[in-house]
Amino acid sequence: MNSARVLAKAQRISLVETQVSAPLAAGIAKRSGQLPGPRRFSRRRRAEMITAYLFILPTLALFSVFSVYPFARTVELSFTDWDGLSRTFNGVGLDNYFAAFRDGIWWGSIWNGLILAVVALVLMQGLGLLLAIAVDRKLVGQTIYRTVFYIPPILSGIVVATIWKWLYEPNNGVINSTLESIGLGELAQPWLGNPATALWAISLVSIWQGVGYPFLLFLAGLQGISGEIYEAAKMDGASGSQIFRTITIPLLRPVIGIVSVLTFLGAMQTFNLVIAMTGGGPGYATEVPILHIYRAAFGGTPDFGYASALSIIFGMMLFGVSMISLYLTRRSRDEQS
Amino acid sequence: MAMATSIATVRRRRFAAATTGILALALAVTGCSSGTGEAPTTSITFWHYWTDRAEVLQSLATEYQEETGVEVKLELVPGDAMGQKFQAAAQADKLPDIAASWEPAGEVLAVYANEGQVQNLSALDGGQDWFDRFEPATVAGVSYAPDNPWKVDPGAYLVPFDTNNMQFLYNKDLFDQAGISKLPTTLNEFVDASEKLRAIGAQPFISGFSSWPLESMASMYIDNAISPETRSAAYAGEGRYDTKEWTEFLGIFETLAAAGVFADGIVGYDMPAAETLFASGQAGMIFDGSWALGVFNQTNPDFTNYGVFLPPSLGDEELRIPGGVGSTAFVVGSSPHVDEAAAFLEWLTDAPQQKKYAESSFNIPANREVATELALDENIAAFAEGADKLIAPTTEVMQAPVITTMAKGLQLIIAGTDTPAAVAARMQLALETGQPQ
Numbered sequence: 116m117n118s119a120r121v122l123a124k125a126q127r128i129s130l131v132e133t134q135v136s137a138p139l140a141a142g143i144a145k146r147s148g149q150l151p152g153p154r155r156f157s158r159r160r161r162a163e164m165i166t167a168y169l170f171i172l173p174t175l176a177l178f179s180v181f182s183v184y185p186f187a188r189t190v191e192l193s194f195t196d197w198d199g200l201s202r203t204f205n206g207v208g209l210d211n212y213f214a215a216f217r218d219g220i221w222w223g224s225i226w227n228g229l230i231l232a233v234v235a236l237v238l239m240q241g242l243g244l245l246l247a248i249a250v251d252r253k254l255v256g257q258t259i260y261r262t263v264f265y266i267p268p269i270l271s272g273i274v275v276a277t278i279w280k281w282l283y284e285p286n287n288g289v290i291n292s293t294l295e296s297i298g299l300g301e302l303a304q305p306w307l308g309n310p311a312t313a314l315w316a317i318s319l320v321s322i323w324q325g326v327g328y329p330f331l332l333f334l335a336g337l338q339g340i341s342g343e344i345y346e347a348a349k350m351d352g353a354s355g356s357q358i359f360r361t362i363t364i365p366l367l368r369p370v371i372g373i374v375s376v377l378t379f380l381g382a383m384q385t386f387n388l389v390i391a392m393t394g395g396g397p398g399y400a401t402e403v404p405i406l407h408i409y410r411a412a413f414g415g416t417p418d419f420g421y422a423s424a425l426s427i428i429f430g431m432m433l434f435g436v437s438m439i440s441l442y443l444t445r446r447s448r449d450e451q452s
Numbered sequence: 453m454a455m456a457t458s459i460a461t462v463r464r465r466r467f468a469a470a471t472t473g474i475l476a477l478a479l480a481v482t483g484c485s486s487g488t489g490e491a492p493t494t495s496i497t498f499w500h501y502w503t504d505r506a507e508v509l510q511s512l513a514t515e516y517q518e519e520t521g522v523e524v525k526l527e528l529v530p531g532d533a534m535g536q537k538f539q540a541a542a543q544a545d546k547l548p549d550i551a552a553s554w555e556p557a558g559e560v561l562a563v564y565a566n567e568g569q570v571q572n573l574s575a576l577d578g579g580q581d582w583f584d585r586f587e588p589a590t591v592a593g594v595s596y597a598p599d600n601p602w603k604v605d606p607g608a609y610l611v612p613f614d615t616n617n618m619q620f621l622y623n624k625d626l627f628d629q630a631g632i633s634k635l636p637t638t639l640n641e642f643v644d645a646s647e648k649l650r651a652i653g654a655q656p657f658i659s660g661f662s663s664w665p666l667e668s669m670a671s672m673y674i675d676n677a678i679s680p681e682t683r684s685a686a687y688a689g690e691g692r693y694d695t696k697e698w699t700e701f702l703g704i705f706e707t708l709a710a711a712g713v714f715a716d717g718i719v720g721y722d723m724p725a726a727e728t729l730f731a732s733g734q735a736g737m738i739f740d741g742s743w744a745l746g747v748f749n750q751t752n753p754d755f756t757n758y759g760v761f762l763p764p765s766l767g768d769e770e771l772r773i774p775g776g777v778g779s780t781a782f783v784v785g786s787s788p789h790v791d792e793a794a795a796f797l798e799w800l801t802d803a804p805q806q807k808k809y810a811e812s813s814f815n816i817p818a819n820r821e822v823a824t825e826l827a828l829d830e831n832i833a834a835f836a837e838g839a840d841k842l843i844a845p846t847t848e849v850m851q852a853p854v855i856t857t858m859a860k861g862l863q864l865i866i867a868g869t870d871t872p873a874a875v876a877a878r879m880q881l882a883l884e885t886g887q888p889q
Contacts, residue, residue, distance in 0.1 A: 199539055200563050218887055284725070285717030286655060286734060305717020308662075310869050313720070396662055397719040397863040398870070413536040415560060415852050 193423035199412060204420070211424035221425060224402040225432075231318050231403070232382035239322045240371070240378055243329030248363075250330075251337040261334070268327040272387030279320045280392055283307050307393050310400035317388055317401055324388075325381060329374045336370035337363070372444025376437050383433060404429050495523040496789050496796060499538070500552035501531035502779060504746045508812040512805055520799075522792055535560070542569055549787040550797065553610050553780045557594055558849075561782075562602030565609055571783040571790055574607030582798050583608055585819050590615060593777035593845065610780035611797040613806075614815035615823075616742040617775025617838040618668055621831075624757045626654050626736045635761045639704070642764040646713040649736035655715035657708075658730055659739040660723030661866065667859045668774045669739050669763075670705075674850075675772050675843045676765060677701040686883075687848045693879035702858075702865060702872035704766070709866045719863040731755045739763070742835035743778065746814035760834035762841065772843040778815060854879050856888035 193211055197204035215221055250260045267275065282289045285305035294303045306316040340363070348358050364371075386405040389395060395402040395410075408429065412422035500509065506528055513524035527548065529537050534554040541547045547569065555561050564570045574580045574595075583591050594610035596602070622635070630648040634641070646656035659665045674683065678697050685691025686698070708714060715721070715735055723740075724747075730738040731751040738744070748755055765771040783793040799805060806819040810826055816836050817823050823836065850858070861875030878889040 198563060200542055200567055200569075202567070214887070217885070220888060280725070283720075285720065286715065286729060287732075305720050308717030308720025308867065310864060310867050393720065394662055394722075396860065397867050398860045413539060415856075417539065 189423045189426055192420055193427050195420045195423075197419045199417040199419040207420065211421045212428070214421060215424050215428055220399055220402060221404070221407055223399055224404045224407045225429075227314055227400075227402060228383045228385070228404050230314060231321060231385055232379045234315075234318045235322060235325065235378050235382040236375060239326050240329050240374060242322065243326050243374070244333050244367075246326070246330045247333035247337055250334060261331075264330045265327040267324045270324065272324070273391050275320060275324050276388050276391035279316075279323075279388075280307065283316055283392075308397060310397045313393055313397060313400045317385070317392060320388055320392070321382065321385055325378070328381075329378060332370055332374050333367065336367045340366050369444065369448055372440065372447070375444075376440045379436060379440070380433055493521045494789055494792050495525060496550060496787075496793050497525045497527060497548035498550040498552075498781070498796075499527050499529050499534070499548045500781065501529050501534050501554070502552065502813075503528065503531075504743070504750055505779075505809070505813045505815075508809055512800060512808065516796060516799060520795075522796065524796055538564075542567075545786075547784045547786060549784055549789045549793040550781055551784060553782050556777065556780075557596055557609055559602060559852075561609065562596070562600070562604045565596065565604045566602070568785040570609050571785040571787075571794070572605055572607040572609055573611070573783065573794060575605070576791065576794055580608045582801075585801060585803075585821065586612060587615075587818075587820050589845075590777055590818055590820075594780055610777070610782050611801060612777045612780050612818035613801065613809065614743075614778040614813070614818050615776065615839060616778035616816065617773050617835060617842060618665075618672075618739060618741045619760050619773055619835065619838055620737050620763050621730070621740055621744065621758055621760050622737045623654075623730070623733060623735070624759055625733065626652070630654070630736070635759075636764050637762075638764050639707075639766055643708070643711045643713060645736070646711065650712055655729065655735040657713050657737045657739070658715040658718060658721060658726045658735040660721055660726045661714075661719045661863065662722050665723055665726075665739060666719075666862055667855060670858060670862060671774050671843065672763060672771065673704055673766065674701060676769055677704065684848055687850055689851070689883060693854065693883060694873075694876045698879065699872045699876045702862065702875050705862050706865050706872055709868065714866055719866050727751060741775070741778075742816055742832065742838075743814075745829075745831055745835075749814060758831070760831050760838075762838070770841070773838055773841050775838065775842045776845065778818070851883060851886075853882040853886055853888045857882040860888070 192204075194206055194208060195204040196207050196210075246260075246264055250257055250264075254260065283306040285291060285303075285308060288306075290306065291303040294300060304312055306312050344362055344366075345358060348362055353361070384405050385403050386409070389401050389403050389406050390409070393401045395406050404425075408422050408425045411418050411425060498509075498513075500506075502509065506526070510526055513526055517523050529552075531554070534552065538547070538551055538554075542564070553561065561570055565572070573583075580591075590612050591608060594612050595608045596604040596606055598606040600606070626649060627645075630645070630652050632645045632648055636642040636645045649656040659669065678701055682691060682695070682697050686693055692698075715726075715729065718726075721729070726735075726738060727740065727744060727747050728751055729735045730740075731748045733755065748758070763771055763773065781797060783790055783797065787793055800809075801819055803819055803822050803825075806817040806822040807826065809815070810817040810822060814832060816832060816839075817826065857879050858875065861870060861878060864870035865872060865875060882889045
């Protein structure tokens with residue numbers, strides 16, 4: 116293992132040296148007249164470059180219109196008091212950002228988002244992995260399982276929320292009725308009307324709806340691991356749990372990294388389920404960041420400036436967490452290689 | 453070469469002539485094949501969210517096209533999203549010609565009125581002459597007064613279709629089963645009735661407390677429990693909310709919750725879910741509006757044995773109920789068809805159309821001639837009588853962040869996880885910071 120690490124390090128150093136030395140070499144060659152200067156492109160080369168830029172241009176234009184401009188506009192609006200409709204607005208400097216830092220409900224909603232994210236990272240990913248492993252074991256009807264597990268993610272969030280609201284209904288809901296019929300009536304709850312259970316109830320729905328995504332990605336990852344590795348490990352006498360810990364998990368690490376980031380981002384941005392099931396209540400028990408931003412932008416007295424500031428803060432937080440996660444995943448992969 | 457060019461030119465001309473002829477023929481045939489014999493001269497788009505009235509509105513729109521040739525395209529929009537959709541469409545300059553209003557003539561619509569997106573009907577040719585068909589109080593409810601605080605040009609901006617108010621409805625069968633012979637008029641009688649309903653396994657009282665009905669019920673008891681001077685001072689920002697009076701008002705909900713009046717999980721119910729529970733005969737009472745009669749008829753046509761009564765008062769003071777103008781629509785000021793849109797709304801509130809509207813929707817028509825003429829059923833009549841007991845309209849209103857804080861706090865009080873004193877303190881903080889707490 117040590118020799119492999121040394122070899123990988125050596126390769127990285129060699130690559131860096133190549134990257135550093137290439138421009139030096141080009142400079143020397145240019146000075147000695149072996150290479151043309153940057154402005155002396157041949158006609159053909161220039162035509163190729165123009166063609167290449169023309170190919171990129173539509174994508175660049177779309178990216179600018181639908182991503183760069185809205186982002187720049189949101190940043191601009193976050194420094195104003197625009198109400199979302201008036202033709203004029205005033206600059207307010209950093210007031211919206213200061214207001215966001217004083218807004219206790221906003222930070223409460225971030226906390227609720229983090230709870231949803233952590234639960235999703237642990238339970239949804241864990242369940243997705245278990246289901247993927249089960250299906251990967253050449254079960255009869257593998258395709259059926261794959262389809263069944265992927266049905267909830269393709270359902271509309273509002274449809275899912277409506278179905279689960281009915282299941283959670285305190286007086287006629289299937290969950291409470293079932294609990295009562297099996298003698299566990301004391302556990303029956305107004306699941307969405309109780310501040311202590313409402314967020315967990317939504318979290319469960321979120322897991323039910325979202326588990327198909329990690330399942331599919333993990334299954335693809337598992338099917339990419341060569342069977343020969345498992346056979347070799349078995350021949351060496353490795354047990355099932357040893358194989359799982361030392362082969363399956365390490366080789367799935369890149370997939371786990373990506374799935375973790377996607378799961379975290381998805382859970383933090385939960386909106387449809389909350390607005391359709393509880394509207395953020397009771398009180399602020401299920402208030403989540405996107406709902407808070409939505410209320411600021413489209414609430415009784417719309418405040419697009421404040422909503423824009425919240426969006427920028429939230430976007431930066433998610434960007435930061437994603438970057439850290441990807442960095443950790445990459446480092447772990449490098450260490451592994 | 454010249455000959456070839458000349459032949460090609462002639463062929464092109466012949467082809468163009470033939471194509472033009474075919475197109476002309478096609479247009480003539482299409483024009484003659486219209487159902488009404490004529491293609492519509494004008495087409496106006498009307499966004500609304502009244503699912504229970506969609507059918508009668510469509511029928512009236514068809515009738516209007518037959519009479520005038522003006523086509524009215526009705527587009528159903530989810531009620532909760534109406535404001536957001538209108539706001540987004542205004543930013544994109546994709547507004548309809550008429551829109552159902554999701555707000556009364558107050559602070560929110562003032563922004564649109566000032567931007568010219570909500571048309572001042574009084575400024576049109578002929579002004580609001582045809583508004584004499586409505587009660588003066590109804591006209592006042594759809595107008596901005598000359599001294600309005602939002603600096604909107606005075607005049608009528610909304611067209612009312614019906615009036616409404618909110619009261620308690622009760623299930624007569626469940627009341628009989630529970631042995632309740634007298635409708636509750638005081639809070640103690642209300643609690644007693646609720647206990648009897650619980651004893652027979654029914655949920656005593658339900659409403660959509662996960663959203664706006666809680667604020668409406670609170671507004672009723674604010675009016676009933678808090679003196680006008682205290683209210684005015686708090687609304688003007690000169691008084692405080694963390695006082696004994698406001699805390700006692702919040703305490704009403706704590707008392708009712710502790711006595712088991714509210715249905716299990718009531719703060720998780722939205723209005724449709726609450727109406728379903730009541731219309732399925734599982735709840736004894738509901739706090740709902742006059743429009744609920746139509747909703748019950750749609751939800752469960754067999755459910756007819758229910759009545760209406762005024763909510764119980766806290767003391768000797770007569771209780772005032774929330775209500776006033778019901779469903780309204782406005783002409784979009786930037787529409788190229790402002791006059792046609794206003795003409796359609798005027799036609800829609802003429803007596804014959806209002807009669808059809810009221811009969812099929814179970815609403816109290818805004819046209820006063822029709823309202824008195826119609827043989828209203830017992831429950832519609834009870835709601836119509838409530839029009840004399842409305843909370844007096846005023847420009848003094850609770851601050852938006854305080855309303856949100858109060859509603860969220862009441863949910864927690866009812867759920868048993870917060871206290872009236874703590875919520876009152878947060879209402880005061882919301883007033884001071886300008887942010888909901």
